Amino acid sequence: MRCLKCGEKAVINMRQHKLALCKSHFLDWVPEQVERTIKRYRMFTRHDHLLLAVSGGKDSLSLWDILLRLGYSVDGLYIGLGIDGGVKYSANSHEFALVFAKEHNLLLHVKDIKAEYGETVPELTIRTHRGRYKPCSVCGLTKRHVMNQLARSQGYNALLTGHNLDDEAAILFGNTLSWVGSYLIRQGPVLEADRPGLARKVKPLCRIYEREMAAYALLRGIPYIQVECPHAEGSTSIYHKEILNKLEADRPGAKLSFYLSFLHARRDGLFSPSADERAGMVHICSNCGQPTSAPELCAFCRMFVAAEEHLDSNQLDGL
Amino acid sequence: MRCLKCGEKAVINMRQHKLALCKSHFLDWVPEQVERTIKRYRMFTRHDHLLLAVSGGKDSLSLWDILLRLGYSVDGLYIGLGIDGGVKYSANSHEFALVFAKEHNLLLHVKDIKAEYGETVPELTIRTHRGRYKPCSVCGLTKRHVMNQLARSQGYNALLTGHNLDDEAAILFGNTLSWVGSYLIRQGPVLEADRPGLARKVKPLCRIYEREMAAYALLRGIPYIQVECPHAEGSTSIYHKEILNKLEADRPGAKLSFYLSFLHARRDGLFSPSADERAGMVHICSNCGQPTSAPELCAFCRMFVAAEEHLDSNQLDGL
Numbered sequence: 033m034r035c036l037k038c039g040e041k042a043v044i045n046m047r048q049h050k051l052a053l054c055k056s057h058f059l060d061w062v063p064e065q066v067e068r069t070i071k072r073y074r075m076f077t078r079h080d081h082l083l084l085a086v087s088g089g090k091d092s093l094s095l096w097d098i099l100l101r102l103g104y105s106v107d108g109l110y111i112g113l114g115i116d117g118g119v120k121y122s123a124n125s126h127e128f129a130l131v132f133a134k135e136h137n138l139l140l141h142v143k144d145i146k147a148e149y150g151e152t153v154p155e156l157t158i159r160t161h162r163g164r165y166k167p168c169s170v171c172g173l174t175k176r177h178v179m180n181q182l183a184r185s186q187g188y189n190a191l192l193t194g195h196n197l198d199d200e201a202a203i204l205f206g207n208t209l210s211w212v213g214s215y216l217i218r219q220g221p222v223l224e225a226d227r228p229g230l231a232r233k234v235k236p237l238c239r240i241y242e243r244e245m246a247a248y249a250l251l252r253g254i255p256y257i258q259v260e261c262p263h264a265e266g267s268t269s270i271y272h273k274e275i276l277n278k279l280e281a282d283r284p285g286a287k288l289s290f291y292l293s294f295l296h297a298r299r300d301g302l303f304s305p306s307a308d309e310r311a312g313m314v315h316i317c318s319n320c321g322q323p324t325s326a327p328e329l330c331a332f333c334r335m336f337v338a339a340e341e342h343l344d345s346n347q348l349d350g351l
Numbered sequence: 352m353r354c355l356k357c358g359e360k361a362v363i364n365m366r367q368h369k370l371a372l373c374k375s376h377f378l379d380w381v382p383e384q385v386e387r388t389i390k391r392y393r394m395f396t397r398h399d400h401l402l403l404a405v406s407g408g409k410d411s412l413s414l415w416d417i418l419l420r421l422g423y424s425v426d427g428l429y430i431g432l433g434i435d436g437g438v439k440y441s442a443n444s445h446e447f448a449l450v451f452a453k454e455h456n457l458l459l460h461v462k463d464i465k466a467e468y469g470e471t472v473p474e475l476t477i478r479t480h481r482g483r484y485k486p487c488s489v490c491g492l493t494k495r496h497v498m499n500q501l502a503r504s505q506g507y508n509a510l511l512t513g514h515n516l517d518d519e520a521a522i523l524f525g526n527t528l529s530w531v532g533s534y535l536i537r538q539g540p541v542l543e544a545d546r547p548g549l550a551r552k553v554k555p556l557c558r559i560y561e562r563e564m565a566a567y568a569l570l571r572g573i574p575y576i577q578v579e580c581p582h583a584e585g586s587t588s589i590y591h592k593e594i595l596n597k598l599e600a601d602r603p604g605a606k607l608s609f610y611l612s613f614l615h616a617r618r619d620g621l622f623s624p625s626a627d628e629r630a631g632m633v634h635i636c637s638n639c640g641q642p643t644s645a646p647e648l649c650a651f652c653r654m655f656v657a658a659e660e661h662l663d664s665n666q667l668d669g670l
Contacts, residue, residue: 209609211616290528297530304623
């Protein structure tokens with residue numbers, strides 16, 4: 033297999049694009065694609081103050097690398113979730129994020145959940161009984177809360193995440209199987225800050241396959257945490273990725289076409305705007321001041337009220 | 352495994368309903384479910400004049416049997432498509448439909464495509480180059496045309512088809528992968544006669560799994576054509592059924608939930624009515640008088656105009 037641009041030996045063949053590239057052309061091609069995505073969906077400009085959620089994995093660190101190469105100035109945010117799972121998952125991820133930031137002389141905000149809220153994400157999960165013994169639901173809630181808070185309080189114009197096409201297609205697939213209107217309607221490359229207190233969220237890697245991001249990190253020599261989160265095993269999103277990988281193997285381009293045709297259909301008015309139930313998310317949490325659909329406390333802050341109530345009732349029991 | 356109703360030996364276990372039944376209770380359960388579907392979606396009443404498209408397969412013949420047991424009066428329509436495929440597919444299907452109609456003293460309309468239009472469906476496909484060398488597209492177009500014409504000309508109140516849940520879920524899955532709005536919006540248990548000249552179409556088996564329909568035909572001793580259409584192999588709909596079967600095997604009820612949650616979301620206003628491009632289907636074909644989105648001839652009649660043009664140009668070539 034030869035590079036379509038220069039005839040040198042290809043390192044990757046992207047069947048969905050009918051495009052094989054050598055190392056050098058592939059490492060140019062990825063940032064070009066990301067730049068096109070940023071422009072196509074009007075994500076941000078070089079004048080914007082950008083915050084990237086950095087997990088220490090291949091997608092977020094590669095995205096940071098790509099944005100620097102493209103001339104954007106981007107700060108990072110690492111959230112210490114306190115996940116160990118026998119592989120020191122959080123500690124090691126943190127290290128990869130720190131090393132990258134230090135090497136490139138970048139600002140990395142660090143928020144440690146245990147230090148700030150007294151419990152790690154797995155501890156919060158056990159105490160609150162949220163999410164069927166898996167911390168994924170509490171983890172998502174916590175990350176959304178902390179990311180939004182920092183992006184808003186520090187005046188960032190956009191909050192970037194490293195979701196790649198496989199992530200986006202798997203989320204879309206799950207939302208399609210259950211047909212939850214408000215999730216379907218709001219999924220996309222850009223989530224506008226259309227509620228007071230909500231940061232603008234963008235996903236510059238939404239058109240790049242996971243396999244390509246892994247190749248990019250490897251070929252650029254970016255050190256990243258290679259183990260999966262220990263709680264990811266058996267998750268629905270991985271299951272949906274497997275189904276989509278089967279579709280993709282049989283029909284190259286199936287994942288991309290699924291995601292893009294959804295975006296086109298939505299842009300062309302397939303969905304009724306009134307079906308977005310989350311449009312009613314107009315309350316402000318009385319504790320943290322962030323937007324919420326609940327009338328008093330947001331879902332994140334409710335986890336801690338539950339703790340206090342639990343404590344109160346334990347104390348009463350002791351009397 | 353025991354019957355949940357009487358404790359006798361079960362012949363079928365429906366994991367999605369957590370329901371195992373003996374032969375006798377299963378053969379009662381299926382018509383009960385069909386009756387509930389007919390009522391839930393207001394398909395028709397016992398006063399209606401009903402036409403059922405009968406292919407000679409398990410679904411349509413079982414549906415005929417079920418409707419008779421439920422006290423509906425239903426005429427049949429068999430369409431001779433002229434498919435041989437080395438297994439005399441059409442001739443044998445016709446025989447199964449005839450035998451059932453005769454045994455139950457039922458009216459079976461027969462429309463033979465070759466006799467009426469001069470060519471079989473495979474011959475039409477080859478001449479018109481429609482559908483990438485597979486007759487499935489021409490076959491669907493032809494059946495829709497002939498069914499609608501007969502249902503309208505004979506004043507039937509509804510046109511019934513034997514689509515089961517697996518058929519419906521596979522169609523929905525395909526429409527979801529490509530996000531074609533007008534197809535998504537119009538798929539369902541009932542397609543109203545909301546354009547002049549269009550028959551009302553209903554699918555009373557839309558909530559019954561294919562496996563259950565096969566069991567019903569077998570246990571009721573209904574002879575039906577057991578071979579698949581020779582052109583079905585490698586078709587997209589079978590491929591999508593395989594994917595859904597994998598989902599179902601891993602998560603019993605996945606197929607039913609996918610289809611029903613779609614229907615609920617649609618009923619609750621997920622889709623914008625303006626996204627139904629076929630709402631513009633208001634023309635009347637100048638040849639056959641049936642509704643069409645094209646300004647002059649419908650897609651079916653265009654196949655024959657093409658023939659005449661082809662003939663004309665051949666004659667010109669000969670001069």
